[in-house]
Amino acid sequence: MFLYGYTAGKFLAVNFMKIKFFFGILISLLVGIYFFSKRNSQKEGTVLFYNTIDSTGNNDSIAGKHKELLELCKTWGIIKYHSSDRDFIQTVDSSLIKDYNQIIAGNTDLNALISQKLELLSDSKDVKSSSYLGFLPDKNWIETSAIINKANKKKLIDFITGSYRNSDKRLVTAEDNGELSFEDDSLFYNETKTTPAKRFLALCKLWNTVRYYYPYFQAISGTWNDVFFEMLPLFINAKNDQEYSAAVQIFGSRLKDSHVAVKSGDADEYDGKYVGNVVLKTVEGKTFVKGFIINSIQSRLKKGDEILRIDGVNIISLQDSLKEKNSGSNETVLSRDINRLLLLSRKKTIQLEVARDNRILLIQEHLTEISTARKTEEQEYKTNAGKAVSKIIGKNIGYIRINDIFSGNFRVSFDKISHTKAIIFDLRAYPNEIAVDFLKYFDTRPFQTMNLYRADVTYPGMMRTIENEMHIPDSKKNAYTGPVILLVNEYTQSQGESMLLAMKSIKNSVTLGDYTAGTNGNVMIITLPGKVKIRMSGMGVLLPDYTAVQRTGIRPDILVQETSASLSKGEDIQLKEAVNYINKKL
Structure with a gap:
């Protein structure tokens, strides 16, 4: 029996329409979720690893106050770089300066300071959300800290997990080209005079920036607490601008990164030299x-x-x-x-x-x-515009230096050596351009040049792959098919190493010489109090098989290393061996 005048047929018809409508919405929703997840997964890239640090430990040789300052530095880094509360972030640096002065004077307890900071953030959406279900990669140092109390440990972990649920913009941002931007992190930069507290801020900024955003941090993570203790007296006891700048330079040297450079003040450091x-x-x-x-x-x-x-x-x-x-x-x-x-x-x-x-x-x-x-070098560069910078050496071998060519002169330079039996590309210098369009003149193969990665700004310390926008162009119909020798050594650095990886797509190519510099990827620039800037690697590079080459360099197919005997004779034994290799092969 059906009430209200419904017959069984009408009931089934109406409910069938409802079920059909419901399933239509469900399918549309599932399809939308699928494509949204696919799009986001491509955008975010693959998680490679997390930067982690050790607990402060119980080393009796380190003063107790220095250990407190390290825990203060770590806690400040958590709050500053995980938070999306813009108003709060603007006060963090000034607050650290006050906290440093209070701890040095013995007027406060570190745990009281931490509790106070986290209390100010208690209403933030970074900590108000429901329980976090994801993975928290770097909490061991918090849980094992001998200085931070149990209540603050829980609050710090809750704050980090809360920040992971919140995808709002952080202080550090990522540009469309994959580079990290620290543009909004420049408080006290324009102040020419520094104090011990501001230089402590500079040290904490450097220490945490490397800890969260440096792509090669894993190679130095085991000693990172020691670096803080080593650098602390150099920073806070610097008597003048020169000693402060020297402290930043010494800090940079601990990265073992050839991208590192320090600039102090507005003037060109090379003026008058x-x-x-x-x-x-x-x-x-x-x-x-x-x-x-x-x-x-x-x-x-x-x-x-x-x-x-x-x-x-x-x-x-x-x-x-x-x-x-x-x-x-x-x-x-x-x-x-x-x-x-x-x-x-x-x-x-x-x-x-x-x-x-x-x-x-x-x-x-x-x-x-x-x-x-500089002017003379620039003039020589301009002189080469539109001119063939290649030459023929030995028995019909083409030779061209990577630092002589650019998009405006490669065509005419290639035409001059396109008939030779082999071509030597000398990559033992820094290229003028990163463009690889000239590879269309060579017989190339599909080739993944490299894997790129950088820090995920939403999850500080997480390293993700990003898209590699360097693509090998299709070869021309009459592309060059002869042997191509790629000369490399320690002057093959950064863009030069990227060019090398792209040029390995040439089918008949061989690399010869010495290991490359082992310094690749774009850079990031950090501003510090007192008009000091430091540059370091900001993007990581791995070979197609995910082998790391930072510090070690790319090994050539044929290793030819210079000796004191060859240098004393003024010989270029790498070029000489390249010519011998070609003559034997052909």
């Missing part, structure tokens, strides 16, 4: 003149000269004195960068003691003002 025009290379404890930077600038030095002293000071002593403040991805690259500084001076002339042809000579080397050297 003079530079030599030679490339120096240290092998087997000896430093030789390997070549010259700008062809049109004269030098009294010759290839193969061994540098013994500069202005009467032993060169090894000079090199050792520069190591502390310079960051190199490995010893070879650190030596390269230090050698660049040896002939940098405020004097126009320096005296060099050199060994040449079994004789010891004293040479007065005239240096070039850096502004003049």
Whole structure:
């Protein structure tokens, strides 16, 4: 029996329509969720790993107050970089300065400060939501802390988990090109004078930035607490701007990252300085003149000269004195960068003691003002516009340097050597452009150049893959099919390493030379109180098989390393071996 005049047929018909409508909505919803999840998963990338740190520990050699300052630094980093409360974030730096002064004066308890900060955030949506079901990667240091009390441990963990549910914009943001932006994190930068408290803020900012956003943090994570304790007195006890800047440089050296550079103040640090025009290379404890930077600038030095002293000071002593403040991805690259500084001076002339042809000579080397050297180099670059910069060497072998070519002259340069039996690409310098459109002139194969990753700004410390926008172009019909030798060494760095990975798509290519610099990926720039900036790697690079090459470099197919014997003769044994390889092959 059906009430209200419904017959069984009408009941079934009406409910069938309802069921059909319901299933239509359900299917649409499921399809929408599917495509939304697919879109988001492509956008977010794959999680590779999390940056984690150790607990402060019970090392009796570290003063108790220093341990408190490290826990304060860690807690400040959690609150600042996980929070999306813009009004609160603006007060965090000033608050840290006050907290530092109170702890140093012994006027407060660290746990009281932590509790107070978290109480201010108790109404924030970062902590108000329901229970978090995801994975919390880095809470071990909180749970094992001997300084933070049980109540604050729970509050800190609750704050982090609450922030994970909230996808609102953080202080650090990601640009469309994948680079990280710290543009909104520049409080106290324009103040020329610093205090111990502001320099403590600078240290905490550096320490936490590396801890959360540095792509290669895993290589140094085990010693990161020790770095804080080592740097703390250098920062807070700096007596002037020079000592403060030196402290930042020493901090940067601990990253072993050749992208690291420190700038203090508004002026160009090279204003009024003079530079030599030679490339120096240290092998087997000896430093030789390997070549010259700008062809049109004269030098009294010759290839193969061994540098013994500069202005009467032993060169090894000079090199050792520069190591502390310079960051190199490995010893070879650190030596390269230090050698660049040896002939940098405020004097126009320096005296060099050199060994040449079994004789010891004293040479007065005239240096070039850096502004003049830059203009001369730029003029040489402009001169190459539209001109063929390639040449033919040996028995019909094409040769071209990567730092001579750009989109405006590659076509004519390639035409000049397109008929040769083989081509040598010299990648032992920094390229002018990152574009790889010129690869269309070569017979290439489908090739994944590299995997890129960076920090996920929503989940500080998480590293995710991002899209690699470097794509290999299709080859032209009459593409070059002969052997291509890619010359590499420690000067193949960053963009040069990216270019190398792209050029390995050439079917008949072989890499020859020495390990590359092992410094790849875009950079991030951090501003500190007192008009100090520091640059470091901000994007990670892995080979197609996810092998890391940071610090180690990319190994060539054929390893040819320079020796003191080859350098003393002024020989380029890598180029010589490339020519021999081609002649044997063909």
